[in-house]
Amino acid sequence: MTTIIEPTVFTEDPFTEAAIADPYPFLERLREAGPVSYLEATGTYAIVGYKEVYEVLMDFETYVSSGGLGPRDIREDDAWRPPSILESDPPIHTVMRRALTGVINPGTVRALREPFTLPAVEIVSELAKLDSFDVVTQLAEKYPIRVFPDAVGLPEEGREHLLPYGNMVFNAFGPENYIYQQAFANGDEHSAVVMKLCARESLDDVGFGSKIWDRVKDGLITEEQAALLVRALLSAGVDTTIFGIGNTLSVLARYPEAWQRLRENPTMAKFAIDEALRVESPFQKFHRTVATDTVLGNVHIPAGSKILVFVGAANRDPQKWGDDAAEFSLDRSSSGHVAFGMGLHQCVGQPIARLEMEIVLQEMLEKFETLELDGAPSPLIHNVLRGFDSIPVKVTPSR
Amino acid sequence: MTITAPSKAPATLDTVIESAEKVADEVLSLELRKVDGTDFPAWEPGAHIDVHLGDDLIRQYSVCSTPDDLSVLKIGVLRTPDSRGGSAYVHEHLTPGTALTISAPRNNFPLLKSRKYLFIAGGVGITPMIPMLEQAEAEGKEWVLHYGGRSRTSMAFADELLAKYGPEKILLYANDEDNGLDLNAVLALPRAHMLVYACGPGGMLTAIEELCMGWPPGVLHTERFVAAELGAASSSEPFEVELAQTGGSVKVQPNQSIVDAVEEAGARVLSSCRAGLCGTCETRIISGEPEHRDAVLTQEDKDAGEVMLVCVSRAAAGCSRLVLDL
Structure with missing residues (x-):
């Protein structure tokens, strides 16, 4: 018999600027409150243990998504937009997921390597003329926005709304604080443009977008669902990859030995990326809703509760990763990390994101003998994403 | 190019x-005993023999008796125009x-631990399921079997399963x-x-497979009726994997995945679902022939034989x- 314990009441607010700018000391204090604790500031349960986070991700019947990934239950309140695939449960989720997985899978993504390589070569070659530059503004924010919309089949016009829209979508997974308000400043305009980009007539005939719309013809999904799936690609496929590239390079700039080892063996780039995503996970936290009374980490959680799932903390849980969990190590197997989620809602775009990150890192390794920080990276203030708005680096070009 | 030697025949x-008994249209059920009267080696649900x-004509059939009684092995054989x-x-x-x-x-289709199972059998595909149902039932798991066939008279073992487990589960x-x-x-x-x-x-x-794209990655486990010709037969023999990037080679045992063997040897493979469903571990084949x-x-990729998913x-x-780009 497991003993049911009262959750520790944790009084710090996870959505303050201090907890966001430097999340790890905050997460360590939260971890001391146990794998499952109660957050007084938000009235939600915090899930930080790897085992408990994994259970939440696997048990999609108890921890449902249709209540939304934000702190409010969108089934009771009006959501700010029609629910996405991420905010749905089976069986609605099931047909949408089938449509998406049929279109985006390792086979279809493999064909992207060539078109994705040239822009990376161009951008990094320009950087190779410099002694120092900003990884975020001069590389990470430039590359995905060049290649990803092409892969979806978007027109040129309107692409400038993708980043602000992604910023809205992810910030809405947190409370409606000033960070949220800033993200939503021109929200109506961004939403309107992006919804228009998702329409069949906006998309070319070869990209992932049109392939998703093809599933309307064969009756799997409705027109509304097709538009929502294209919207899901556009909202989830840009920011996260930008942060993934930035976070990976911010880690490697602090580990010069790893950089040297990677230069000697560039095929290890994908392991380095995986480990960097574990240590500095771009998507740090989101909510789920408890459908029926349950026990998690020996804590009783009543039906209807919102839980805040800290995947970024699970990825640094010493019980799973060892005492050096917070350290980047090229020798660690980071397999099993939950930076892309796990189970039913696991990131569909994962192979695309991995491809983009690998191509960029391999180009960087080829062009630069060393990469070091040139001042402290400046953290981005965002409700749920972990990233930087500036990562100044010094480089020495390859001879 | 590497030259591949034929794998050593298993013992x-x-x-x-x-006994040889017709249990459905075109399905013959055979019960075998060892000539020396001793028990068969232990096996687990999903196993085949x-x-x-004759000469080099070998066929694989799933074992459908119970692993609790090793004095006998039962198989069901559908007559097909191969x-x-x-x-x-x-x-x-084949007569008594x-x-x-x-x-x-040997087992290429093991029943992994889970809280709940959904079994789906088509025709003689029921055979590996029979010991699986028995194990799931003995362990008190929540399970159900959906079993389809051309007609009731073509569906081997249907009546005995129905009598044993009832219409809620069968x-x-x-x-x-x-x-x-x-x-x-x-x-x-999809169920959690x-x-x-x-x-x-x-x-x-x-x-x-297409329908399970809407389920969590990794939940689906299938066994295809093995291709008829020897040579295309499913292999459970150990084999070598040469690691072109890392150097050296590792031996992959029958009960081991390439990912496990490579990791045990201290080399690296990026993987995620470890069930052949997410594609993270896709690896380029430099030489050798894979069984996907x-x-x-x-199917096009599988036929081309240039890449494989080394988790399964x-x-x-x-x-x-196999020489792999690892």
């Missing part, structure tokens, strides 16, 4: 046919008292009585902590060495 067992039908007449030979020549050489049971569908097995309905609602086990004709499994067991690569796929029978 064989001398058996005698105890090679049956030697080019070399393997199943026709079984139906025409006949001697039969088989391999020890759902039978005959194409000539109702609309048959509706996979769409069966797989419409539920694994899907399916065995049946290729077309049915392809449809199940994933649900990710298209293996070396093909007769290929003792």
Whole structure:
């Protein structure tokens, strides 16, 4: 018999600027409150243990998504937009997921390597003329926005709304604080443009977008669902990859030995990326809703509760990763990390994101003998994403 | 190019046919005992045996008796129009008292631990499921079997399963009585902590793979009816993997994945679902012939043989060495 314990009441607010700018000391204090604790500031349960986070991700019947990934239950309140695939449960989720997985899978993504390589070569070659530059503004924010919309089949016009829209979508997974308000400043305009980009007539005939719309013809999904799936690609496929590239390079700039080892063996780039995503996970936290009374980490959680799932903390849980969990190590197997989620809602775009990150890192390794920080990276203030708005680096070009 | 030596034949067992009984249209159930009267080696649900039908004619059949009684092995053989007449030979020549050489049971389709199971069988694909149902029931798991066939008279073991487990757990569908097995309905609602086990004709499994794209990655486990010709047969032999990037080579044991073997040897493979469904571990093949067991690569990719998913796929029978870009 497991003993049911009262959750520790944790009084710090996870959505303050201090907890966001430097999340790890905050997460360590939260971890001391146990794998499952109660957050007084938000009235939600915090899930930080790897085992408990994994259970939440696997048990999609108890921890449902249709209540939304934000702190409010969108089934009771009006959501700010029609629910996405991420905010749905089976069986609605099931047909949408089938449509998406049929279109985006390792086979279809493999064909992207060539078109994705040239822009990376161009951008990094320009950087190779410099002694120092900003990884975020001069590389990470430039590359995905060049290649990803092409892969979806978007027109040129309107692409400038993708980043602000992604910023809205992810910030809405947190409370409606000033960070949220800033993200939503021109929200109506961004939403309107992006919804228009998702329409069949906006998309070319070869990209992932049109392939998703093809599933309307064969009756799997409705027109509304097709538009929502294209919207899901556009909202989830840009920011996260930008942060993934930035976070990976911010880690490697602090580990010069790893950089040297990677230069000697560039095929290890994908392991380095995986480990960097574990240590500095771009998507740090989101909510789920408890459908029926349950026990998690020996804590009783009543039906209807919102839980805040800290995947970024699970990825640094010493019980799973060892005492050096917070350290980047090229020798660690980071397999099993939950930076892309796990189970039913696991990131569909994962192979695309991995491809983009690998191509960029391999180009960087080829062009630069060393990469070091040139001042402290400046953290981005965002409700749920972990990233930087500036990562100044010094480089020495390859001879 | 590497030259692949034929894999060593597995140890064989001398058996005698105890009974041969027609249990459905075109399905013969054979019970085998060891000639020396000793027990068969232990096996687990999902296992199959090679049956030697003469010279180099070998067929694989799932074991459908119970692992609790090792004095006997039971298989079910559907008569099919295969080019070399393997199943026709079984139906025409194997009678009680006949001697039969088989391999020890081997398992490419093990029942993994889970809280809940959904079993789907098409036709003679019921055979590996029978011991699985028994184990799931003994362990008190939540499970259900959906079993479809052309007609009730073609569905081997249907009546005894129904009598043993009841109509709540055994759902039978005959194409000539109702609309048959509706996979769409069966797989419409993904369940948490539920694994899907399916065995049946290729077309049915392809449809199940597509439907399971809406389920969590890694839940689906299938066994295809093995290709008829020897050489395309499923191999459970150990094989070598040469690591072109890392250097050196590792031996992959029958019960081990390439990923596990490579990691045990201290080298690295990026992987995620470890079930042939997410594609993270896709690896380029430099030489050697793979046996694809994933649900990710298209048939075109599988035929091209340039990449494989090393979490589930293996070396093909007769290929003792794969050289991989690892």
